[in-house]
Amino acid sequence: MRVVDFASEVSETLFFYIAKLRQLFKKKSSRTEHQDVVVRSERNADVLVPLSPKIRNFLTVDVECWFHAHNVGVPRSTWHLQETHILNNMDRLLLMLDTHDTKATFFILGWVADHFPEVVRMIAAEGHEIATHGYHHELITQMTPQEFEADLLQSLEAISRHTSQEVLGHRASNFTVVKDTLWALEILAKNGIRYDSSIFPISRKRYGIPKYPNRYPHSLRMPDGKPLIELPMSTAKFGSKLLPVAGGGYFRLYPYHVTAAYIRRMNALGLPAMVYLHPWELDAEQDRYYLGASKTFQHYVNLESTEWKLDRLLDGFSFTSIKEGLPSVRHMVRENVLPLFDLYDNPETARSNSNYLKKMSGKNAFKDILEEAELHALVG
Numbered sequence: 001m002r003v004v005d006f007a008s009e010v011s012e013t014l015f016f017y018i019a020k021l022r023q024l025f026k027k028k029s030s031r032t033e034h035q036d037v038v039v040r041s042e043r044n045a046d047v048l049v050p051l052s053p054k055i056r057n058f059l060t061v062d063v064e065c066w067f068h069a070h071n072v073g074v075p076r077s078t079w080h081l082q083e084t085h086i087l088n089n090m091d092r093l094l095l096m097l098d099t100h101d102t103k104a105t106f107f108i109l110g111w112v113a114d115h116f117p118e119v120v121r122m123i124a125a126e127g128h129e130i131a132t133h134g135y136h137h138e139l140i141t142q143m144t145p146q147e148f149e150a151d152l153l154q155s156l157e158a159i160s161r162h163t164s165q166e167v168l169g170h171r172a173s174n175f176t177v178v179k180d181t182l183w184a185l186e187i188l189a190k191n192g193i194r195y196d197s198s199i200f201p202i203s204r205k206r207y208g209i210p211k212y213p214n215r216y217p218h219s220l221r222m223p224d225g226k227p228l229i230e231l232p233m234s235t236a237k238f239g240s241k242l243l244p245v246a247g248g249g250y251f252r253l254y255p256y257h258v259t260a261a262y263i264r265r266m267n268a269l270g271l272p273a274m275v276y277l278h279p280w281e282l283d284a285e286q287d288r289y290y291l292g293a294s295k296t297f298q299h300y301v302n303l304e305s306t307e308w309k310l311d312r313l314l315d316g317f318s319f320t321s322i323k324e325g326l327p328s329v330r331h332m333v334r335e336n337v338l339p340l341f342d343l344y345d346n347p348e349t350a351r352s353n354s355n356y357l358k359k360m361s362g363k364n365a366f367k368d369i370l371e372e373a374e375l376h377a378l379v380g
């Protein structure tokens with residue numbers, strides 16, 4: 001299975017480069033044709049938005065230590081015994097953001113808040129947004145709804161001990177809001193979370209919702225009527241294929257100019273990119289372990305490139321936290337409301353969905369616009 005995964009990663013990367021080269025070639029041969037290509041490749045995009053002069057992209061950090069990554073497989077009972085450079089890594093990251101006068105959203109793991117409270121205080125003191133990454137970094141696909149809610153509340157409690165900032169956002173461990181765990185979104189909304197940034201509209205072994213109906217910021221309406229904003233992870237469309245870009249292992253794997261070209265293209269279309277990284281990805285000096293060919297590759301590839309690539313991105317593009325950036329994409333959020341029912345995939349919820357759609361009356365079913373005041377309350 002690992003070999004298959006590895007082969008799939010490599011073939012996707014090759015596919016990406018081939019598509020990129022073809023695009024560059026077309027750009028050279030005809031500028032007009034290139035414009036068409038861009039428009040055509042985004043024609044089936046989920047939203048049509050007016051061009052915006054200055055798009056602020058989202059910069060997000062999942063605050064965890066190297067041993068929290070599932071690829072590494074360190075048992076939870078030994079986490080407190082592991083060596084970590086999280087303080088040093090956070091120091092460097094915060095300094096870099098300060099140098100570029102840029103704010104970011106930090107999805108903090110509750111475990112980190114409890115064991116390294118100074119991390120929460122450092123982030124808050126610099127005026128960045130604090131959000132939650134759950135407590136134990138457990139995959140939602142391996143939790144019951146009750147366990148997920150307990151883990152979420154434990155993380156919120158841990159974070160609240162060290163900052164008075166209200167937590168508005170959530171990102172799931174390993175993006176495990178998938179078709180079978182959409183109930184997690186209802187639990188988030190019920191507990192006062194205003195936005196989630198966990199859905200990857202691609203197909204992966206552990207995560208992803210292939211054919212997810214919206215790749216850009218939008219609002220989901222929960223079965224009880226509560227709204228929750230979803231900010232999917234960034235993907236680039238090449239032909240009929242969606243590839244992940246602009247974060248984590250993919251950010252390290254792709255050459256800088258590939259990530260930059262993608263962000264430039266998105267911004268030209270009026271769309272913000274979602275960039276994400278982990279503090280341990282700035283630590284090229286960390287001890288390395290053999291985790292099998294595929295996982296070793298994913299976890300350590302181009303580790304030494306994260307820092308300079310990020311530095312260059314911050315030089316070349318405008319970034320901000322989700323909380324600060326949401327108002328600039330509020331037109332997208334407002335015009336793209338999906339009923340959560342529509343995303344479930346079993347007969348009972350499909351039935352509820354069809355009843356719901358009937359109630360929503362025809363053409364407005366997917367365009368139920370949030371009241372301005374309601375949106376204002378969501379995005380602050």
Ligand SMILES: [Zn+2]
Nearest residue numbers: 062064173174
């Ligand atoms: Zn994580």
